[in-house]
Amino acid sequence: MLQTFNEKNRDLLVNINGRLIHRDQAGVSPFDSGVQGGDAVWEGLRLYQGRIFKLHEHFDRLERSAHALSFSEVPPRAQIIEEIRRTLQANGMHDNVHIRLTLTRGVKITSGMDPRLNQAGPTLIVLAEHKAPVYAKTGLTLITSAIRRPPPDILDPRIHHANLLNSILAKIEANNAGADDALMLDMRGFVAETNATHVFIVCEGALATSRVVACPEGITRATVLEICAAENIPCREADLNLDDVYRAEEVFCTGTMGELAGVIQLDGRAIGEGRVGAMTKRMSALYLQRTTSEGVPVVD
Numbered sequence: 001m002l003q004t005f006n007e008k009n010r011d012l013l014v015n016i017n018g019r020l021i022h023r024d025q026a027g028v029s030p031f032d033s034g035v036q037g038g039d040a041v042w043e044g045l046r047l048y049q050g051r052i053f054k055l056h057e058h059f060d061r062l063e064r065s066a067h068a069l070s071f072s073e074v075p076p077r078a079q080i081i082e083e084i085r086r087t088l089q090a091n092g093m094h095d096n097v098h099i100r101l102t103l104t105r106g107v108k109i110t111s112g113m114d115p116r117l118n119q120a121g122p123t124l125i126v127l128a129e130h131k132a133p134v135y136a137k138t139g140l141t142l143i144t145s146a147i148r149r150p151p152p153d154i155l156d157p158r159i160h161h162a163n164l165l166n167s168i169l170a171k172i173e174a175n176n177a178g179a180d181d182a183l184m185l186d187m188r189g190f191v192a193e194t195n196a197t198h199v200f201i202v203c204e205g206a207l208a209t210s211r212v213v214a215c216p217e218g219i220t221r222a223t224v225l226e227i228c229a230a231e232n233i234p235c236r237e238a239d240l241n242l243d244d245v246y247r248a249e250e251v252f253c254t255g256t257m258g259e260l261a262g263v264i265q266l267d268g269r270a271i272g273e274g275r276v277g278a279m280t281k282r283m284s285a286l287y288l289q290r291t292t293s294e295g296v297p298v299v300d
Helices: 033-037 055-068 077-090 165-177 219-231 242-246 278-293
Strands: 013-016 019-022 040-048 097-104 123-130 140-144 181-185 191-194 198-203 206-210 235-238 250-255 259-266
Touching: 013 077, 019 077, 033 097, 040 055, 040 278, 055 077, 055 097, 055 219, 077 097, 077 123, 140 165, 165 181, 191 198, 191 206, 191 242, 198 219, 198 242, 198 278, 206 219, 219 235, 219 250, 219 259, 219 278, 250 278, 259 278
Parallel strands: 140 181, 140 259, 206 235
Antiparallel strands: 013 019, 013 123, 040 097, 097 123, 181 191, 198 206, 198 250, 250 259
């Protein structure tokens, strides 16, 4: 699975600290903390018919992450929403849009990792693209990565930071193996998530997902848990090992960029019948009902 260039994005205007700039001229300072050390937090948002799904839940995570990293300043939500609205309007966007929202610690007075060198306030970047859900509906193939997800005593996964090297190394493994993505384990050998998404398994009509020990608290993951509670679908959070995944009747991944996507193969082994299963399709339909009826209006 490789994303391709969307011609509709050729003349995108990117919002950097309130300035709308053509994608080919957009840039941040080499003194910016995001450039110098990945010292930034981010959220992926999706626009459905003028509404952003779970916007305030994403803001909650963004603010928690920024506070955990001791950012001296976080822009008010109303300000961020206004910059998102301006960006979407400038690009004529209303639906089927993915928004990458990045907040860095800002520009330093001189190169170095010390946050006291940041004296200009944060940098806010709003990158909105015409982008449909990125995963094929026919199902994903995964491999198990040798790269492990660290525990909270090394780096708390609840901090949704922009240093993604751990996941990128796992994605390289998947690319080299000809797989779509990589399943990542924690240091104890239990399933964390893939390099980009959370994981659910289906066994005897019940769902299970890994505990958030070595993976972030996903917004789409939480929505699936809400749907299960509302629809009386059994679902539990547990320590899952590879054998649990191999023996599952179905496996699916969750994330804002790709929504829900079935997994049909792991490490060369077919999952269930080797095709997207009935529960995955049902959960996808229930998720679609949410995204088409809920969300914060931002553009007409």
